[in-house]
Structure formats: C-alpha cells, structure tokens
Amino acid sequence: MSVAADAQVSPPQPLALLDRWLSDACATDAPAARSVAFVTVGDEGQPTARTVSLKRLEDDALIFTSALWTRKAREIAENPRVALLFHWPTLGRQVHVAGQATLTERALARELFAERALSHQLQTLVSRQGEPIDDIAPLRSRHAHLLEAMEAPPECPPDWGAISVRPQAVEFWSQAADRLHDRLLYERAGESWSLTRLSP
Numbered sequence: 487m488s489v490a491a492d493a494q495v496s497p498p499q500p501l502a503l504l505d506r507w508l509s510d511a512c513a514t515d516a517p518a519a520r521s522v523a524f525v526t527v528g529d530e531g532q533p534t535a536r537t538v539s540l541k542r543l544e545d546d547a548l549i550f551t552s553a554l555w556t557r558k559a560r561e562i563a564e565n566p567r568v569a570l571l572f573h574w575p576t577l578g579r580q581v582h583v584a585g586q587a588t589l590t591e592r593a594l595a596r597e598l599f600a601e602r603a604l605s606h607q608l609q610t611l612v613s614r615q616g617e618p619i620d621d622i623a624p625l626r627s628r629h630a631h632l633l634e635a636m637e638a639p640p641e642c643p644p645d646w647g648a649i650s651v652r653p654q655a656v657e658f659w660s661q662a663a664d665r666l667h668d669r670l671l672y673e674r675a676g677e678s679w680s681l682t683r684l685s686p
C-alpha cells in the first residue's frame with residue numbers, strides 16, 4: 487500500500503504505521519528489515535551515524551540495545567536529541583524519526599540481554615566496543631574459550647543497556663514511479679499527533 491493509500495487509513499499513532507511497515511518489510515524478506523541508522527550529536531555539534539537493530543517497537547518508543555561506555559551512549563547522556571532512519575530499498579520506503587533518547591529501566595536491559603544468542607552475549611563480555619586495540623586475536627581466543635567453558639549464560643553486565651527513543655516527529659516516505667513520492671509527516675501535538683502531507 488502506498489503512503490497515500492495508507493494516509494486514508496492512517497493510524498492516529500505514527501508507530502502503529504511504522505509497525506505495519508516493519509511487518510511488510512519482514513514479510514517480504516527485505517534485507518536487514520530491522521536495521522536502522524541511528525544519529526547522535528557530539529558536544530561540538532558533530533553528528534555521528536551508525537547502524538543499530540531495532541529490538542522492540544512499543545506504543546510510543548523504539549528500543550535498541552548498546553554497551554553504555556560507547557560513543558553513542560556518551561553522546562545521548564550529553565544531548566538526548568537523536569534521529570533514526572529506516573530504508574527498505576526493495577519496498578521503496580523510508581521512515582525518519584526525530585526524538586529524545588533515554589536509558590530504559592534495568593529490567594528491560596536484562597530481558598533483552600537474555601534474548602541474545604550466547605555468542606553475542608560473550609562478544610559483549612570480551613570486547614570493549616570502540617576502544618583501540620593492537621590485535622583482535624586475543625579477543626577471538628577469549629571468546630572461543632568462554633564459548634567452550636561457560637556452563638550458564640552470563641548475567642547482563644551493568645554497563646550494557648537498552649535505549650528508548652520517544653519520537654517527536656516521524657516522516658513516512660514512499661517511492662512513486664513518476665518520482666512524485668508520497669511524504670507524510672506526523673508531529674507530536676500535545677497528547678495526539680498532527681498529520682501533514684509534504685511535497686516530494
């Protein structure tokens with residue numbers, strides 16, 4: 487369904503429409519359907535982008551996980567204003583989210599850590615993501631050793647967590663063959679959302 491058609495039946499909440507688009511992407515095996523570019527801003531106003539994996543879509547928040555010593559976590563602590571960008575090329579769709587990021591409660595971090603494959607849990611333990619290293623071999627060897635030796639899955643480390651983004655504005659973009667693409671912008675307006683159609 488195009489965003490124009492969607493607009494006729496647009497849910498009052500943008501994340502309900504995002505949920506529908508995510509389902510479409512997953513149902514059509516769109517590559518990396520839940521991967522999303524995540525942009526933070528450093529203390530000198532320098533933006534940084536990286537890819538993260540959407541773990542949960544709540545009624546009013548997008549959730550992903552991260553180590554908490556990382557650049558993204560540091561930048562969010564300084565400036566919670568962030569952006570997220572989904573792109574599903576095979577569907578000709580894009581969604582841009584601007585909002586505020588916060589750390590979630592520990593219970594959710596523990597729950598999401600427990601859902602990770604053991605190999606991913608151990609990666610978190612052996613690698614201080616983002617810190618300079620001389621050689622990756624010692625990390626590989628420690629990872630392989632732990633995979634062999636661990637008898638039970640590790641606990642969620644205290645410096646690993648879940649990040650929640652509460653959207654302030656969400657724009658849906660849908661490609662049209664004549665290049666007159668559909669754009670629909672939701673903006674938070676108190677307890678509800680305003681809807682504006684944008685020129686392509």
Ligand SMILES: Cc1cc2nc3c(=O)[nH]c(=O)nc-3n(C[C@H](O)[C@H](O)[C@H](O)COP(=O)(O)O)c2cc1C
Nearest residue numbers: 521536537538539550551552553556557558559616
């Ligand atoms: C497809 C894909 C998914 C990723 N998912 C995550 C993720 O969910 N959380 C995360 O912290 N890093 C994820 N990464 C790694 C980040 O892109 C990034 O390299 C890392 O988080 C360090 O970013 P930072 O130094 O800016 O904090 C992913 C990378 C790719 C390519």
